Amino acid sequence: MSERTKVLLDDSRTPRNWYNILPDLPAPPPPVLHPATLQPVAPDDLAPLFPMALIAQEASEERFVPIPDGVLDVYRLWRPTPLIRARRLERSLGTPARIYYKYEGGSPSGSHKPNTAIPQAYYNAQEGVRRLTTETGAGQWGSALAFACAQYGLECEIWMVRASYDQKPYRRSLMKVYGATVHASPSAVTTTGSKILAHDPGCTGSLGIAISEAVEVAGQHDDTRYALGSVLNHVLLHQTVIGEEALEQLAVLDETPDVIIGCTGGGSNFAGLAFPFLREKLAGRMSPVLRAVEPAACPSFTRGVYAYDFGDAAGFTPMMKMHTLGHTFVPDPIHAGGLRYHGMSPLLSHIHELGLVEAVAVGQNDCFEAGVRFARTEGIVPAPEPAxxxxxxxxxxxxxxxxxxxxxxLTAVCGHGHFDLPAYERHLAGRLEDFTLPQDRIDAALSHLPGA
Structure with a gap:
């Protein structure tokens, strides 16, 4: 085998197309439904929230979608990203396995999220939008969108889940450096947040609540649109640059993956790495196991149900068929804030139902222990999500x-953990919580499913 530790592609090898897996699936996913009519949503139904270019990508049947030059110009600040052989980790484990990781932490905001933040800001700017609203959990998505908005002259307003707002002050500071306005969610700024705070003043928040607040504000202003950092088809589409590069980099080493592993909250990181390889698997050119990993405190894949549900807590969004814990579910305040979402990407959920991917759940301290081991061998402190x-x-x-x-x-280290060091310190001191999730909490949230 080659003794190379990393594979670096030249700037000219930055992918020029995003890969859309929909045309290659053996069966189409269930449609997204309008909550009032229960009929499939039409493009006009989504126009108050998204630019038409993204709406077109959401339902596109084209296998490859060209990346605009205005997006590639910014992508080249950090893409292509390195593929690294984890030789020191392998030695510490005494394993004959060969471990490779795609490192996305070298982007300007420190994660994979700019892969979709940049095109979303670009398309909105092209349509004359003035401001974008969004939610963020750990702050990786919020800081990525704030950075992207700065590239195209857009204002950015962010609702950050209260648990992470308190846990990660420097992540919200980064958003402000990029020019964003940041609120703790639930907030008194919106009707949705005010109602929740009146009922539960100490609510630690959820991504579902923060989505409701951002959608509420976007819907009130003609010059404002909403941007989502995961879950939707166009977001997963943009992330496939990760897997496309990894395919080319492994080919340089004459390697074919047997197992591909990625973390899942809404699903964009895992899908971005896995979908190009799934294309090759469906074509019979390779046969890797695709394994999604979620937090035991928010296990939509492994303990949720596959059903139609809202993407937000207040029920503003269309209804999507996905693995869900119920849109009213509020996860415990684990430090992997980017994985604290009640549902899973509808597209990824559909692919799971087809038997093409598998899922496991991992506890918080096990993740931080893995993060410490990775840091002490490979030198990179990973964010809690890729841990x-x-x-x-x-x-x-x-x-x-x-x-x-x-x-x-093959795995993806989708972001660094430099802003998560207080959580690592709690783990090293033996003071990091391991949350258990009683079934009755899941049952209570599932009782609020539409039609339950």
Whole structure:
């Protein structure tokens, strides 16, 4: 085998197209429904929230969607990203497995999120939008959209889940440096937030609540649109630059992955890495296992139901068929704020139902233990979100150590954890909570599903 530690592609190898998996699936996903009529949504139904270019991408049947030059120009600040062989981690585990990770933490805001933030801001600016609203959990998406809005001269207003707003002050500081306005969610700024605070003044928030607040404000102003950092088809589409680059980089090494592992909250990071490889699998050119990893405190894949539900807590959004814990579910305040979402991407949920991907759930301290091990071997402190994928990667590599299998494992370190060091300190001191999720909490939230 090659002794190369990393594969770096030239700027000219930045992908020129996003990959759309819809045409390659054996069956189409269920339609998104209008909550009032229960009929499939039409483009005009989405126009108050999204520019028409993104609405077209949401339902596109084109296998490859060209990336505009105005987006590529910004992409080249950090793309292509490196593919790195985790040799030191392999040695520490005593495994014959070969572990590779795609590192997205070198982007301006420190994660994979600018891959979709940049095109979303670009298309909105092209249509004359003045301001974007959004939600953010851990702050990776919020800081990415704030950066993207600064590139195209847009205002940016962000609702950050209260748990993360308090846990990660420097992440919200970064959003402000990029020029964004940041509110803790639930907030008194919106009707949705005010109602929740009146009922529960100490509410730690959820991505579903923050989405409701951002959508509420966007719907009140003609010059304002809403941007979402995960879940929707066009967001997953934009992230496929990760997997397209990884395919080319592994080919340089003459390697084919046996297992592909990624963290999932809404699903964009995992889909961005996995979908190009799933295309190859569906075509019979390779056969990797695709494994999604979610937090045990917010396990929509492994303990939720596959049903139509709202994407937000207040029920402003269309109804999507997805794996869900119920739109009223408020997760415990784990530090992987980007994974604290009640539902899973409808497209990824559909692919799971087709049996093309599998899912596991991991506890908070196991994730931070994996993050510490990765930092002490590979030198990168991962964000709590990709630490979920690393925990599952380490578990797979240890199974290989027992069996002697020389599997090729591919994962994505989708962001650095520099703003998460207080949580790492709590873990090292033995003071980091491991939340358990009683079934009755899930049942209570599922009782509020539409039609339940």
């Amino acid at each position: 979920h994928a690393l925990a599952a990667t380490i578990a797979e590599a240890l199974r290989c150590a027992e069996s002697g299998e020389e599997k090729v494992i």
